[in-house]
Amino acid sequence: MVDSNTINIHHVDLHVGKKLKQKRLERGISQDDLAGSVNLTFQQVQKYEKGVNRVSASKLYDFANFLETDITYFFDEIGDYKSSDKSEIDYASDVNQTTFGNDIKPKEVENLINSYKKISNSEVRKNILALLKSLSS
Numbered sequence: 001m002v003d004s005n006t007i008n009i010h011h012v013d014l015h016v017g018k019k020l021k022q023k024r025l026e027r028g029i030s031q032d033d034l035a036g037s038v039n040l041t042f043q044q045v046q047k048y049e050k051g052v053n054r055v056s057a058s059k060l061y062d063f064a065n066f067l068e069t070d071i072t073y074f075f076d077e078i079g080d081y082k083s084s085d086k087s088e089i090d091y092a093s094d095v096n097q098t099t100f101g102n103d104i105k106p107k108e109v110e111n112l113i114n115s116y117k118k119i120s121n122s123e124v125r126k127n128i129l130a131l132l133k134s135l136s137s
Helices: 011-026 031-037 042-050 057-066 071-075 091-096 106-117 122-136
Strands: none
Touching: 011 042, 011 071, 011 106, 031 042, 031 057, 057 071
């Protein structure tokens, strides 16, 4: 069943939210820390990441600065806006998709990053990173 609130989410807002979450996880930053960096609550960041609320230009600029990325990152791979037809977009499935891989869930990435950050020995972290790189080759 499709949530009536999900139907009204614009695909650009979904895309920007996904990219925001992806960059936050890549950088190992919590929603709370990201929110604090721009004077928001973590609930507001959650809404941005889900595309429920639209990110203002000024907040997007602040996020880009805090995440040390170019603002265009949030619009990379968005596709051709003119070719999207609302009747052909499945907004509900867009909310559940991720850009990390075919079967990798955002929660897995978050758990991996959080576990990695807890390792205090830099040599162990270096070896784990080398192992991951060798396994992915």
